[in-house]
Amino acid sequence: MTDIEIAQNTKMDKIVHVAAQVGLNEDDIEQYGSYKAKIKLPLKTTKATKRKLILVTSINPTPAGEGKSTVSVGLGDALRKLNKNAMIALREPSLGPVMGMKGGATGGGYAQVVPMEDINLHFTGDMHALTTANNTLAALIDNHIQQGNALGIDQRRIVWKRVLDINDRALRNIVIGLGGPMQGVPREDGFDITVASELMAILCLSENLHDLKARINRIVIGYTTDRQPVTVQDLQVGGAIATLLKDAIKPNLVQTLAHTPAIVHGGPFANIAHGCNSVLATQTAMDLADYTVTEAGFGADLGAEKFLDIKAPVLGKTPDTIVIVATVKALKLNGGQALKDLDIEDLKALESGIVNLTHHIKSMAQYGIPVVVAINRYTQDTEREISYIKEVCEKIGVQAIDTDVWAKGGDGALDLAQAVVKSVEEPANFKPLYSNDAEITEKIQTIVTKIYGGAHVEYSKKARNQLKRFKKNGWDKLPVCMAKTQYSLSDDPKKLGEPHDFTIHVKSLIPKLGAGFIVAMTGNVLTMPGLPKHPAALDIDISDDGKISGLF
Template sequence: MGNTGFKSDIEIARAARKLPILEIGASLGIPAEELLPYGHDKAKISANFIAAQKGKKDGRLILVTAINPTPAGEGKTTTTVGLGDGLNRIGKKAIVCIREASLGPCFGVKGGAAGGGYAQVVPMEDINLHFTGDFHAITSAHNLLAALIDNHIYWGNEQNIDIRRIAWRRVMDMNDRALRDIVCSLGGVANGFPREAGFDITVASEVMAILCLSEDLADLEKRLGNIIVGYRRDKSPVFARDIKADGAMAVLLKDAIQPNLVQTLENNPAFVHGGPFANIAHGCNSVVATKTALKLADYVVTEAGFGADLGAEKFFDIKCRKAGLKPDAAVIVATARAMKMNGGVKKDALGEENIAAVRKGCANLGRHVQNVKKFGVPVIVAINHFSSDTEGEIQAIKDYVATLGAQAVLCRHWAEGSAGIEELAHKVVALAESGRSQFAPLYPDDMSLFHKIETIAKDIYHASEVIADKSVRDQLHAWEAQGYGNLPICMAKTQYSFSTDPNLRGAPEGHTVPVREVRLSAGAGFVVVITGEIMTMPGLPKVPSSERIFLNEQGQIEGLF
C-alpha cells in the first residue's frame, strides 16, 4: 500500500473495495437471515443469533489504551483497527470492537472516530454521521422519559415528585453550551410548572451507559426501570418504573441494542456499537458486542476512550467487573510527537528532533504502563509512527519502556495497513498466550464509595487527596444506606492530564482532586463523580470542524476526518 502521500482519510475510505456485508457476516459464520442489513455495507446482528452463541468458548480479549491525549494526536482507534487487521494478516481470526462516533465532537474539535490512513473502518462517512440510528434511538428513549416525568407532574403528580429534586435532564447529540442550564415549562398553566432544567450530550446519558452494559433486551428493560428520575419531599427515590416508562423506552431501543457489523479497509470484521463519553461516562463499546465477538473470534481487539487513567481504569473497574470479562493483554499507544509535547515542546515545533524532550515526556507513558500493570494485565507499548519521527526519538522510547520491564514496538499501520503492524501482532499473541494475565479490579465492591474515589485518585492519578463538600459526602452516605454502596465509581475528569487541571502534562504527583458533584446512575450501575471543570454538555470551539464539512459537486462529503 505504501505511504498515503497526500490522500485524506476520507479519500482513502472512499477508494476502499468493500465486500457486501453478508459476506463479512458469512466469514464469522453468521447466516444471512440472522443479519439485519442497513444498505450493502452495514448490518445488525440478530438477538437470536447472539443468544445461540452462549455455550461457545471465548477468544482472547486485547485492550488498546493510550497516554493522555495531546493536540499532536495519538491514533488509538487507528491502532485498534490496525492491530485487528494485523492479527488477521498473521492467520488469527480477529474482530475489532470500537465505539460509535458522537456528532458533537465530529462537528466540534475531534473529528471522526473510525481510525485513519490505511487503518480504518468503513463506511467512514456513515459511521461518523447517523450510522444505523442507535444514538437517535438513545436520544429519543432518554427524552421520552423526560417528557413522561413532566407529564406525570402535570396530571396530578401521583408519585409526589419534588420538582426541585428532579434528577433527569434532557439530552441531544450535539455540543451546545446554550442548553447546559435552562428554565422549562414557561408560558402559563397549560405548559406545566416552571423549573430549572438542562441538557447533557447524548453520549453522557445514563441510557447510553445502560445500553452498553446490558446483557440482553430483558436486562436492558430492567436497568431502564431502575433509573432514578428524582426524589420525593421525604428524599425517597422515584424510579422510571414508578411512572411506567421502562417498557416504552425498551421498545425504542430494541434495534439499538443489537451490535452493528461493518468492515475494515482490509475487509476484516468490525463491531461498532455504543459510545459513552470517556471523560464523563465509562467510555467503552457495548458488552453485547464484545461478548458476541469473543464467541466468534480467536482475538477481540477493543479500545477504551482517552488515556489509560480514564478509559482503561473504567474498562477494568466498570465494564470487566460488571460483565465478567478477563482481558489477556493491553496495548498502550504513544507517539514521539506526544512525548515531546509532554516534555514541554510547543505544537509548532514538534517536527524538529528533540530526544531530550522525548525522554522527559516519557514519564506520562511510564505512569500509564505501571497503572495498567496494577490490574494484573501484561502490557506492550505501540509507537504509532509519524513521518517526522527520527530513529533517535523512537529508540529513546524503546529504551525507556525496556526499563519498565515492557516492550515498545514501532507500528506503521497508518501508512501501510496490516503490513506495518505485523511485529506488534506477533508480540500481542505471545503476550496474550503467555498466561500472564492475573486480572483483578482496583478495588473491591464492598469498599465505601468515598474510599473508592480516593483509591482511584491516589493509585491511578497519584493525587495526594480528594476534597469534597459535606453535601457530597452526605449524599454518598445516603446512597450507601439505600443499598448502592457496592457500585463502582465512574470518574468524570479532564482527559488531558492525570490531574483535574488540563494544562498539567507529564506525570504530576501530589495534586488535589476536587469533587464538585456526584450523580447516581442506578440503572447503569455506577456512581458518577464529577471533578474539576468537566462539562456534561460540551461547547463548540471558536472554529468548529463543521466549518470545513460540506458536499462537493459529486454529492460526496468533504471535510470529515
C-alpha cells in the same frame, strides 16, 4: 490523501460477505443497505474459541493525537494477515466531536472502518434512538407533574436531563414550562450530550433486552419532597423506553479497509461516562473470533480503568493483554515542547514527557495483565526518538513496538500483532483495583492514588451530603465512575506529564443505578461540551452528486 479520500477510494465488500467470514449467514443479520448490518441476538450458534481479548488504550490525549482507534484497526488487520481469526469491537462516534473539534472515531489513513461517512454521521440510528428514548422519559416526567404529580416529585430535585447529540453550551442550563398553566410546570432543566446519558451506559452494559428493561426501571429520575428517590419503575414507563431501544441494542457489523469484520456499537465518552463499547459488541466478537481487539476511550486513567473495574465484571472476561498507544509527538508535548515545534527532534522534551507513558504502564500492570506499548509512528519521528522510547520501556520490562498503521494499514502492525499473539499466552493474574464493599470514599481514594498518582481527595459540601444519603439509600456498594478531564492525570487539564501530590476535587456525585455505578464529578468537567472557535463543521461540505468532503 485525507482519511475520507482514502476511504472513498477503497472498494468495500458486501456486508453479507463480511458476515460470512465469521460464520454468519443472511438470516443472522439485518442489513442497512449494502455495507452495514445489525447482528440479530441471541446468536444462533457460537464457536468454541479461546476468546483472547486485547484491550487498546493510550497515554493522556493531546492535540498532537495518539491514534488509539487507528492502532486498534491496524492491529486487527495485522492479526488477520497472520491468519488469525480476529475481529474488532469499537465505539460509535458522537456527532458532537464530529462537528466540533475532536473528530470521528473510525481510525485513519489505511487503518479505518468503513463506510466512514455513515459511521461518523447517522450510521444505523443508534444515537437518535438513545436521544429519543432519553427525551421521551424527560417528557413523561414533566407530564406526570402536570397531570397531578401522584408520586410527589419535587420539581427542584429532578436529576434526569434532556440530551442532544451535538455540542451546544447554550443548553447546559435552561428554564422550561414557561407560558402559562397549559405549557407545563416551570422549572430549571438542562441538556447533556447524548453519550453522557445514563441510557447510553445502560445500553452498553446490558446483556439482553430483559436486562435492558430491568436496568431502565432502576434509573433514579429525581426525589420526592421528603427526599425519597423516584425511579422509572415508579413511573411505570420502563417498557416504553426499552421498546424505543429494541434495535439500538443490536451490535452493528461493518468492515475495515482490509475487510476485517468490525463491530461498532455504543459510544459513551470516557471523561464523563464509562468510555467502552457495549458488552454485547465485545461478547459477540468473542463468540465469533479467536482474537477480539477492543478499545477504551481516552487515556488508561479513564477508559481502561473503567473497562477493568466497571465493564469487565459484567462481561465476565478480563483482557489477556493491554496495548498502550503512545506517539513521539504527544510525549514531547507532555515534556514541554511547543505544539508548533513537535516535528523537530527534541530528546530532552521526550525524556521529560515519557513519564506519562511509564505512569500508565505501571498503573495498568497493577491489574496483573501483560502490557505491550504501540509507538504510533509519524513521518517526522526520528530513529533516535523511537529508540529512546523502546529503551525506556525495556528497562521497566515492557516491549514497545514501532507501529506505522496510518500509512501501511495492517502491514504496519505485523510486529505489534506478533507481540500481542505472544503476550496473550502469558499468564495473567487479574487483580481488581478495589472491592465494591469498600466505602465510596475509599474507592475514589484508591483510583486517585493508584491510577492517577494523586495524593488527596477534597469533597464539596454538596458531595459530602450526597455521600451520607447514598449510604442511607444502600447505594454505597456500587463501583465508581470518575468524571474527569482526559488531558491530565489530575483534574486540571493544564498539568501535563506526570504531576505529583495533587488533590482531586469532587464537586458532586450522581447515582446511576441503572448503569450500576456512582458518577463522581471532578474539577470543571462538563457533561455538555461546547463548540470551538473553528468547529469542524466549517470544513465539511457535500457536492451536488452527494460526495462528502472535509470529514477528516
